[in-house]
Amino acid sequence: MKKETVKWIIKALLAGLAAFAVLCAACAFYFNVPVRVSNPDGTTEYRYEPNRRYFRGTEGFGTGRTNNEGFNNLRDYKHGDTINILLMGSSHMEGFCVPQADSAAAVLNRLFGGEKYVYNIGMAAHTFLYCAEHLDRALAVYAPTDAVVIELAKLGYGPAELDAAVDGTLPEIRAHEGGVVTAAQKIPYLRLFYTKYFQGDGQAAGDAAQTPAGDFEASLSRLLQKLGETGRAHGVDVILAYTPTVLPDEDGHIAVQEQPDERALYQRLCAENGIVFLDLTERNLAAAEELGGLPFGFANTSPGTGHINSLGLRLFAEGVYEQLSAGRAEK
Secondary structure (H helix, E strand, O other): OOHHHHHHHHHHHHHHHHHHHHHHHHHOOOEEOOOEEEOOOOOOOEEEOOOOEEEEOOOOOEEEEOOOOOOOOOOOOOOOOOOOEEEEOOHHHHOOOOOHHHOHHHHHHHHHOOOOOEEEOOOOOOOHHHHHHHHHHHHHHHOOOOEEEEEEOOOOOOHHHHHHHHHOOOOOOOOOOOHHHHHHHOOHHHHHHHHHHHHOOOOOOOOOOOOOOOOHHHHHHHHHHHHHHHHHHOOOEEEEEEOOOEEEOOOOOEEEOOOOOHHHHHHHHHHHOOOEEEEOHHHHHHHHHHHOOOOEOOOOOOOOOOOEOHHHHHHHHHHHHHHHHHHHHHO
């Protein structure tokens, strides 16, 4: 091989490494999120690396630090700490798309002003069904004194999915631990590349999905019966907080895309099983109509789609706070 060719190859490799280093440096402040690790407590399918700074600019712009357990909370948790309200949910509650102080748990804690403490174990991909499957364990570990709030971003689930949540047979969501995969995910640009082209861009999935055919009501009733029994066994109120996506329809009117009578069915079955169904539909609609703001979506994404933004999280927190405050007054 000629000397000039060798020099060209070396220069090309060095240029490539330099470009890769620049991309990684840029991604460190654009898309740099913790790696999934196993959760030995079993309160969620996985959690994140503890005490890890994160930046996410692909959807909104979120920055903060996971606590000592790997959850998105401003405070660390030590066994035996008093938790009044446990917050469970998906990536909406995880809150990596907004500044940490704008997460639902952070807003709720400000609203309570120290009177009550809300602890958040929201985690990406942990839909209502996964929260339901892990509810008993989560209540056993964290022992909230007052209530558990479970985010509900959609209403339509298949009977088989609902039954799997009851039976504890939902597909496992794996952590990313050990080997080349974990090492690669610690490199910001490779993590972004993998997320973008192989795992999806972290968008919240299917808030307006259609309710699949089958004996939906019977399966939903079975699941809600289990949730109600679990809450009573641990002495806490179970609150399902429904926060739907709202979008302009063909005529330009703000509307919710859902199946007819779904909300009424949830309301009835929750009441029958001693569960609070907190419907935030009207709150979200009013914000869109009166404030001109959509609770979902960001300036760097399609309006009204994807994850809950800071406005939506504030609306969620205010609705939950009012419900919990009303519950205290009644007692």
